[in-house]
Amino acid sequence: MAYQALYRTWRPQKFSDMIGQEIVTKTLKNAIITGQITHAYLFNGPRGTGKTSAAKIFAKAINCLHPVDGEPDGTCEICQAADNGTLGDIVELDAASNNGVDEIREIREDVTYAPTQAKYKVYIIDEVHMLSTGAFNALLKTLEEPPANVIFILATTEPQKIPATIISRTQRFDFKRINAQSAYERMIYILDQRGNTYDEAALKVIANAADGGMRDALSILDQALSFGDGHVTLENALLVTGSVTQTLLGKYVEAVVNQNTKQGLAKLSEVLDEGKDANRFVEDLISYARDLLLYTEAPELVTLVPDETFTQLAKTQSANIWYNMIDTLNNTQQQLRFTNRPAIYLEVLTVKLSQPVGQGQVVSSVSSAVDPVATAVQTDRQSSEQQPTPSPASEPAQSVSHEEKRSQPVSEPKPVTSENSRVAPHVSEDQAAVFGVLSEATRGDLDRVTAIWGDMINMLPVPEQAMLNVARPIAASSNGLVVAFDFDVIRANAMRKPDLLQTMVTQIRELTQAQHERQLVFITTESWPVLRSKFVAQLPKHKQQAPAVNPDIEEKADTTEDNLVTEAKTIFDESIVEEIDD
Numbered sequence: 001m002a003y004q005a006l007y008r009t010w011r012p013q014k015f016s017d018m019i020g021q022e023i024v025t026k027t028l029k030n031a032i033i034t035g036q037i038t039h040a041y042l043f044n045g046p047r048g049t050g051k052t053s054a055a056k057i058f059a060k061a062i063n064c065l066h067p068v069d070g071e072p073d074g075t076c077e078i079c080q081a082a083d084n085g086t087l088g089d090i091v092e093l094d095a096a097s098n099n100g101v102d103e104i105r106e107i108r109e110d111v112t113y114a115p116t117q118a119k120y121k122v123y124i125i126d127e128v129h130m131l132s133t134g135a136f137n138a139l140l141k142t143l144e145e146p147p148a149n150v151i152f153i154l155a156t157t158e159p160q161k162i163p164a165t166i167i168s169r170t171q172r173f174d175f176k177r178i179n180a181q182s183a184y185e186r187m188i189y190i191l192d193q194r195g196n197t198y199d200e201a202a203l204k205v206i207a208n209a210a211d212g213g214m215r216d217a218l219s220i221l222d223q224a225l226s227f228g229d230g231h232v233t234l235e236n237a238l239l240v241t242g243s244v245t246q247t248l249l250g251k252y253v254e255a256v257v258n259q260n261t262k263q264g265l266a267k268l269s270e271v272l273d274e275g276k277d278a279n280r281f282v283e284d285l286i287s288y289a290r291d292l293l294l295y296t297e298a299p300e301l302v303t304l305v306p307d308e309t310f311t312q313l314a315k316t317q318s319a320n321i322w323y324n325m326i327d328t329l330n331n332t333q334q335q336l337r338f339t340n341r342p343a344i345y346l347e348v349l350t351v352k353l354s355q356p357v358g359q360g361q362v363v364s365s366v367s368s369a370v371d372p373v374a375t376a377v378q379t380d381r382q383s384s385e386q387q388p389t390p391s392p393a394s395e396p397a398q399s400v401s402h403e404e405k406r407s408q409p410v411s412e413p414k415p416v417t418s419e420n421s422r423v424a425p426h427v428s429e430d431q432a433a434v435f436g437v438l439s440e441a442t443r444g445d446l447d448r449v450t451a452i453w454g455d456m457i458n459m460l461p462v463p464e465q466a467m468l469n470v471a472r473p474i475a476a477s478s479n480g481l482v483v484a485f486d487f488d489v490i491r492a493n494a495m496r497k498p499d500l501l502q503t504m505v506t507q508i509r510e511l512t513q514a515q516h517e518r519q520l521v522f523i524t525t526e527s528w529p530v531l532r533s534k535f536v537a538q539l540p541k542h543k544q545q546a547p548a549v550n551p552d553i554e555e556k557a558d559t560t561e562d563n564l565v566t567e568a569k570t571i572f573d574e575s576i577v578e579e580i581d582d
């Protein structure tokens with residue numbers, strides 16, 4: 001005997017077999033009990049939520065010779081014929097497989113004849129929104145003058161595509177997504193009846209992956225069963241669904257909300273090692289966070305089956321955490337669309353999520369990173385309000401920054417975030433420091449640092465590797481190095497890590513076999529265009545006033561501005577210059 005798919009074999013035969021649609025089934029049963037039957041119904045809802053099953057049960061129940069409390073008895077000749085598909089008075093039509101004009105015409109002729117065996121003729125039209133305009137018109141004519149003892153049940157996932165003239169002639173029922181708990185219980189019931197064995201965790205994974213559709217849940221279960229030779233293992237369930245386990249998700253979320261970046265990255269690498277898709281992972285995280293948010297307020301809306309980690313997180317963390325997490329995840333989802341290096345974005349995400357929530361600095365850094373213009377404007381405004389205070393780290397740049405002060409009083413160097421960050425030694429972030437490096441920058445220095453950058457990162461602990469994976473050296477001199485970060489929040493975080501900075505400075509010196517340590521200047525990738533044009537703009541003047549500059553730039557003394565930009569490419573990281581030039 002050919003194998004029958006679970007969702008066919010276990011298609012509900014009675015309203016009481018249906019799960020998750022209590023309101024619909026109760027109303028339909030009442031209609032049968034009280035004999036208040038209308039001639040057209042619209043069953044609307046997501047796929048796999050039981051619309052066709054309910055239609056078939058309803059068709060049976062209204063024709064059953066001995067209905068019990070609105071349910072078909074399942075044993076009379078009508079019920080038997082309906083179950084065997086031999087009852088001519090119940091007609092099923094799938095609008096998805098043809099445009100339906102001929103079929104609806106046939107129905108129009110057919111409805112004029114009385115039912116042959118049963119009391120009512122029932123036409124079940126699946127995916128009714130797929131009918132052509134012609135077919136809808138034909139159907140409408142029938143609905144306008146409904147023959148006695150004919151019932152239409154129209155099922156759809158997209159009611160907005162059905163003409164209003166049709167909808168207004170139907171009684172509408174909305175089928176809900178089936179929550180994971182119900183799907184889980186139904187699978188246990190089916191497997192127990194069949195005598196299959198299973199890991200409960202496996203069924204939870206399947207229930208969560210089915211995303212509200214019972215048919216999907218049973219299809220996945222079918223596959224997991226076939227892999228596991230009749231036993232449903234967690235491993236097979238994960239394989240079939242491509243899901244990250246709820247346990248792993250939970251552990252990841254637990255790590256980041258506890259600000260344990262290292263643990264979070266370790267969990268992330270488990271996820272990636274399993275070959276999981278980055279987008280799927282972010283989506284899974286969003287629904288996980290969403291469920292955590294709902295758990296205390298509206299537990300009935302939670303789609304997953306809570307485990308211990310989940311309930312613990314829901315109990316101990318405030319809603320604010322989950323709101324923030326969902327925001328950050330949504331942003332990451334946007335970024336993932338434009339990258340072919342998703343792992344890096346997930347690492348950044350992990351570092352971000354591990355930041356304490358509610359720190360004004362983190363929030364403002366994130367927003368300023370989004371809008372480079374705002375950042376630049378803000379920098380200038382702050383600058384004009386305060387006297388410049390060159391940090392000790394910009395020492396090598398001092399002669400340059402003095403010149404800079406005289407010529408451009410408005411754009412004085414001013415650390416952007418120095419008020420609330422404890423900036424460690426070895427690093428600075430102000431314009432004077434950037435100009436200091438640029439004025440002495442050589443392509444050779446940049447090449448030497450770039451060549452060892454990857455090796456240097458590999459020598460760092462994992463969380464710090466993740467931070468520097470979104471940073472690139474963009475200009476270097478013999479005693480300075482400008483590093484651009486894609487995310488301001490990561491940049492600010494890195495600046496507060498004296499150990500990291502010390503290691504970087506030392507390793508860069510050793511790996512490039514340099515005589516001096518290079519002072520680090522951390523900027524954002526977004527701020528780089530502004531800084532670069534300011535630097536280039538002041539170059540000719542700068543050359544007259546401060547002769548002690550890099551010979552590379554000396555050569556450019558008599559070149560035009562355009563040439564300066566071209567020349568800049570030889571000093572700066574070209575990829576970054578190109579990004580900016582457009």
Ligand SMILES: [Zn+2]
Pocket residue numbers: 063064065066067072073074075076077078079080
């Ligand atoms: Zn019956």
